[in-house]
Each structure stands twice: as structure tokens, then as C-alpha cells.
Amino acid sequence: MSDLQPVASRTAPPLVRAPARTSASEVRMETVEVSAMYGKFTAVKEVSLRFAANRVHALIGPSGCGKSTFLRALNRMHELSEHGWITGRVLLDGQDIYGSRVNAMQLRRRVGMVFQRPTPFPTMSIYDNVAAGLRVHGRHRRAELDTVVEQSLQQAALWDEVKERLRASAMTLSGGQQQRLCIARTVAPSPDVVLLDEPTASLDPQSTQRIEELLFELKRDYTIVIVTHNMQQAARVSDTTSFFYMGTMVESGPTRQIFTTPADEQTEAYITGRFG
Amino acid sequence: MNHRGLRRGVSNLMVGLVTGVVLVALLPLAFILVNLALQGAGSLSLDFFTRTPAPAGESGGGVVHAIVGTLIIVGAASAIGLPVGLAAGIYCAEYPASRLTWTTRFVADVLNGTPSIVVGVFAWAWIVATQRHFSALAGSAALAILMIPMVLRTTEEMIKLVPSSLREAALALGYPRWRTSLSIVVRTTLPGIVTGSLLAVARIAGETAPLLFTALGSQYLSFRPDQPMAALPLTVFTYATGPYEEWHRYAWASALVLILVVLVLSVGARLAIRRRFDFHG
Numbered sequence: 109m110s111d112l113q114p115v116a117s118r119t120a121p122p123l124v125r126a127p128a129r130t131s132a133s134e135v136r137m138e139t140v141e142v143s144a145m146y147g148k149f150t151a152v153k154e155v156s157l158r159f160a161a162n163r164v165h166a167l168i169g170p171s172g173c174g175k176s177t178f179l180r181a182l183n184r185m186h187e188l189s190e191h192g193w194i195t196g197r198v199l200l201d202g203q204d205i206y207g208s209r210v211n212a213m214q215l216r217r218r219v220g221m222v223f224q225r226p227t228p229f230p231t232m233s234i235y236d237n238v239a240a241g242l243r244v245h246g247r248h249r250r251a252e253l254d255t256v257v258e259q260s261l262q263q264a265a266l267w268d269e270v271k272e273r274l275r276a277s278a279m280t281l282s283g284g285q286q287q288r289l290c291i292a293r294t295v296a297p298s299p300d301v302v303l304l305d306e307p308t309a310s311l312d313p314q315s316t317q318r319i320e321e322l323l324f325e326l327k328r329d330y331t332i333v334i335v336t337h338n339m340q341q342a343a344r345v346s347d348t349t350s351f352f353y354m355g356t357m358v359e360s361g362p363t364r365q366i367f368t369t370p371a372d373e374q375t376e377a378y379i380t381g382r383f384g
Numbered sequence: 385m386n387h388r389g390l391r392r393g394v395s396n397l398m399v400g401l402v403t404g405v406v407l408v409a410l411l412p413l414a415f416i417l418v419n420l421a422l423q424g425a426g427s428l429s430l431d432f433f434t435r436t437p438a439p440a441g442e443s444g445g446g447v448v449h450a451i452v453g454t455l456i457i458v459g460a461a462s463a464i465g466l467p468v469g470l471a472a473g474i475y476c477a478e479y480p481a482s483r484l485t486w487t488t489r490f491v492a493d494v495l496n497g498t499p500s501i502v503v504g505v506f507a508w509a510w511i512v513a514t515q516r517h518f519s520a521l522a523g524s525a526a527l528a529i530l531m532i533p534m535v536l537r538t539t540e541e542m543i544k545l546v547p548s549s550l551r552e553a554a555l556a557l558g559y560p561r562w563r564t565s566l567s568i569v570v571r572t573t574l575p576g577i578v579t580g581s582l583l584a585v586a587r588i589a590g591e592t593a594p595l596l597f598t599a600l601g602s603q604y605l606s607f608r609p610d611q612p613m614a615a616l617p618l619t620v621f622t623y624a625t626g627p628y629e630e631w632h633r634y635a636w637a638s639a640l641v642l643i644l645v646v647l648v649l650s651v652g653a654r655l656a657i658r659r660r661f662d663f664h665g
């Protein structure tokens with residue numbers, strides 16, 4: 109467990125984040141032949157992928173091909189689904205997150221997740237929403253919370269819109285603002301990896317654009333894995349792209365390559381819109 | 385006749401029907417309230433709220449003993465029934481697949497359908513008969529048993545209404561399961577749970593049958609839970625079936641007071657909740 113505990117310096121983040129903690133080519137997260145099952149049904153088959161630090165990784169593929177299931181295996185949310193189980197290994201900084209000594213709650217602090225629909229906690233204020241992930245891990249000092257809340261809202265490009273009403277209910281925000289609030293809430297505990305499952309699918313074009321711009325900012329600090337149905341979005345925001353089809357990972361590589369010279373016929377058919 | 389007109393006509397007809405049905409549903413309630421007020425208000429006086437009954441045959445006196453008795457009996461019943469019902473309801477909503485949940489739900493549904501007098505007999509057999517005397521506590525126990533399944537089922541249903549995405553968001557943030565359940569899920573639906581609990585309190589406050597052979601009733605002001613105690617529903621019953629004209633008027637007034645007590649309880653608790661948990665709309 110000890111390796112997954114946050115190191116001491118990260119419990120009090122500086123106002124300005126230190127530049128990327130790792131060199132760009134370093135592998136932050138790696139899956140080794142990960143299969144994810146619902147009971148007897150195998151939704152994801154033996155997927156091996158590497159996610160380099162400070163990069164945006166896009167997962168694309170037709171509906172039902174297992175993108176969300178795979179994503180949820182990366183922060184141990186899959187095991188909470190009914191009859192959900194998994195084989196293979198998921199390594200975070202070289203350590204298996206399914207190891208017997210790993211605490212899933214601590215792990216999810218290091219691997220945050222943003223969902224398709226905005227999910228602010230309706231009974232909490234804007235401030236409390238952002239602070240929730242810190243408080244639940246025992247960080248209550250007011251000055252520290254103030255700092256992290258401001259910094260996280262700034263990272264999520266929401267600070268200017270809400271700084272006058274941090275005490276207002278999160279439900280007073282628009283859908284796009286709520287999604288950015290969820291991003292702020294996710295980055296507040298300083299995760300290493302941020303998983304986003306179709307984060308713009310329920311948003312208008314302008315909010316979508318804001319969040320896409322945000323990803324460029326966020327990848328300076330985090331490793332990002334994003335599921336998207338929008339080909340243009342994947343092409344715009346990601347550095348690497350992996351194409352999933354019927355539970356298997358068909359092809360993976362630099363985004364430019366996947367979109368210009370895919371090696372696999374199915375990949376080409378999908379990105380040119382012939383199916384999916 | 386164009387489609388727009390037809391649609392609007394059908395729409396108006398439906399709105400009219402629904403309004404009519406709502407009125408039919410509200411009519412008996414309005415009738416009861418107006419009737420109670422007309423028949424009972426005349427007998428209300430300061431004495432009625434502050435004094436115990438005059439000896440049989442004499443006029444004057446009040447029902448303070450029954451007001452206090454109802455508050456004590458219902459209070460004790462709620463102190464047992466609410467926590468048990470809430471905890472069991474939360475358990476059933478959290479572990480819908482467990483066998484214990486299935487059993488609990490089954491027992492709750494059976495209890496919900498059990499006539500209250502049967503529960504009273506049960507409390508009599510187990511508490512009154514073994515202790516060899518009537519007691520307020522036996523009444524509270526009977527009411528608590530009636531209350532638990534009501535609170536349990538409304539709590540469970542309310543929690544099930546919370547979208548699972550909210551639960552997932554908390555878990556993904558590193559919330560432990562019990563905290564997800566209490567400070568996110570239950571917290572979100574708390575106003576509904578409180579309303580359901582208040583309805584249960586109001587329901588048992590009016591129960592008469594289970595008190596007849598447990599708390600029994602009394603003519604005196606008493607604070608001892610191990611002794612027989614008066615309660616408003618019992619007072620209504622005694623006065624309404626008594627031989628004197630004045631008693632009948634007191635029965636109406638007691639019924640009115642019972643309704644008022646329930647009203648004050650639920651409105652008060654709701655205001656308290658609203659102030660404590662400001663939802664900003």
C-alpha cells in the first residue's frame with residue numbers, strides 16, 4: 109500500500125503547480141492483457157496499452173465495444189458493477205492497482221474520473237463540491253482547502269465565473285459549468301491520471317470547445333485518458349488513439365497516424381464513417 | 385376540424401378530468417376538517433388545554449393528560465421506530481441483492497398489511513401479560529412495530545430514486561461506500577425521507593386500537609412510562625362512546641386537538657429541516 113499513499117509533499121500543493129513531475133516519455137499507466145467481464149460475458153478482451161505521462165490518450169470505437177468498461181477497469185470502478193470482475197494487470201507507476209495491498213479508495217484518489225453527464229453533488233455548494241475529494245481523505249485545514257479550491261477551479265477554467273458565489277448550490281450552474289465543476293472536483297485531490305468518459309457528450313458546442321481547450325492545460329499536470337464518440341474531437345485533443353472493436357483493442361498509435369494511415373481495415377472503416 | 389383543434393380539445397378534456405379527480409380526492413379531507421372545526425372549536429378553551437377531566441357527571445376540565453400522554457407515547461415509539469426503520473431502509477436500498485434484504489422486505493410488507501389491533505394484541509401478550517399491568521411503554525412498543533415497516537419502505541424507495549451516477553461520482557472520488565451512502569445518497573434524498581418519517585409519526589399518533597389494551601388510558605396526568613397513560617385517540621374513543629352530551633362535544637374537540645398536534649409536529653419539523661438544510665432552490 110505504501111507506494112500508493114500520496115507522498116508528503118503532495119498533501120499541501122503549492123499555489124502554482126510544479127511543472128510536469130515526469131519526463132514526457134515516461135509510462136504512467138500500463139495495462140497488461142486486461143480482460144473485463146460481467147458475469148460470464150467478456151466485455152473487454154486482453155487489452156494491453158501504455159499511457160505515457162502528460163499525454164492525452166483517446167479511446168474510440170463503436171457503441172458497446174467496451175470503452176467505458178475498459179476505462180472503469182483503470183480506477184477499479186468496474187469491480188463495483190454487478191458481477192464485474194477482471195483479469196490481467198493494471199500498473200500505475202509500475203505497481204499493480206489490483207494488488208492485494210492496494211486500497212481501492214486511495215487508488216481512486218490517484219486516478220480520477222469524469223462522467224458523461226455532469227454529476228455535481230446536489231446538496232453541496234460549489235466550494236464544497238470541489239473540496240469533497242480532499243475532505244473525504246481527511247484534509248480539512250481551511251487555508252489549504254481555500255487554496256486548492258481556487259487552484260482547481262482555475263484549472264477547470266471556471267474560477268472567474270463562480271468566484272463571487274462559491275457558497276451557492278452547485279445546481280445553480282449551467283450544464284457546461286457543472287461539467288467543468290466536476291473536472292475541478294476530480295483534479296482537486298491532485299490525481300496522477302484523469303479518466304474522462306465522453307465528457308462532452310451532453311454539452312453544447314461552446315462548452316465542448318472550452319473543455320477541449322482545458323485538456324491542453326490539464327495534460328501539463330496529468331495523464332489523460334478520454335473516451336469519445338466524436339472523431340474530430342479525438343483528432344483535435346489527443347496525442348495517441350486506440351481503436352476498440354467488439355471488446356478487443358484493434359489498433360493503437362499516434363493520433364495523426366491512426367487518422368491518416370491506419371494499419372487496420374476496421375480502423376479505417378470506422379474513422380472514415382463507414383460504420384459505427 | 386383540424387388536428388390542432390382536436391389536440392387542444394383532448395388536452396383540455398384531460399386537464400378537466402384530472403382536476404375533477406383531484407377535487408374528488410380532496411373533498412373528504414376538506415369535509416372532515418371543516419366538520420371537526422365546526423363541532424370541536426366551540427369547546428376549545430384554555431382549560432381544555434391545561435386541565436385534567438372533571439369527575440364524571442360534572443362539567444368543565446380538559447384533556448392535558450391526553451395531550452401529554454400522546455406526546456410521550458408517540459415520542460417513545462418514534463425514538464425506537466425511526467432509527468430502526470431508517471437503518472433497515474438504508475440497508476435494504478444499499479444491498480438490494482442480499483438475502484437479508486429480501487427477508488426484511490417480506491417481513492415489512494407483511495407487517496404493513498397487518499391490522500393494527502393485531503399488533504396491539506401482540507404487545508399485550510408479550511409486555512402487558514408478562515408484566516401483569518398496562519403501561520405506556522407497551523403502547524409505544526406496539527406503535528413502534530407499526531411504524532418500522534412504514535419508515536423502512538419509504539426510506540428504501542426514496543433512496544432508490546437517487547440516480548446511480550451520483551453514487552458512482554462519489555465512489556470515483558475515493559469515498560468509502562458507507563460515506564457515499566450517508567453523506568451523498570441519503571443526504572440528497574433527506575427531505576423525502578423526513579417527509580416519509582413524519583407521515584409515519586402522524587399515522588401512529590392517530591392509532592387507537594393498539595393502545596386500548598396496552599396504554600389503556602387514564603383520567604390523570606401521568607409521566608410514568610411503566611403505568612397506564614392517557615392518549616388523545618383513547619380520549620376521543622372514551623368520550624365519543626360515553627353517555628353525556630358534553631362528552632360528545634369533548635370528543636370532537638379532542639379529535640380537533642389530535643389533528644392540530646399532528647399538524648404542529650409535521651409543520652414544525654419541516655421548517656426545522658428547511659432551515660438546517662438550505663437547498664438554494
Ligand SMILES: Nc1ncnc2c1ncn2[C@@H]1O[C@H](COP(=O)(O)OP(=O)(O)OP(=O)(O)O)[C@@H](O)[C@H]1O
Nearest residue numbers: 146149151170171172173174175176177178189190
Ligand atoms: N453493467 C453491465 N452488466 C452487463 N453487461 C454490461 C454492463 N455494462 C455494459 N455491459 C456490456 O458490456 C459491453 C461494453 O459496454 P461499454 O459500456 O463498455 O461500451 P462502450 O464502448 O462504452 O459503449 P458506448 O460508446 O455506447 O458508451 C456491452 O456489450 C454492454 O452491453
Ligand SMILES: [Mg+2]
Nearest residue numbers: 175176177305
Ligand atoms: Mg460508454
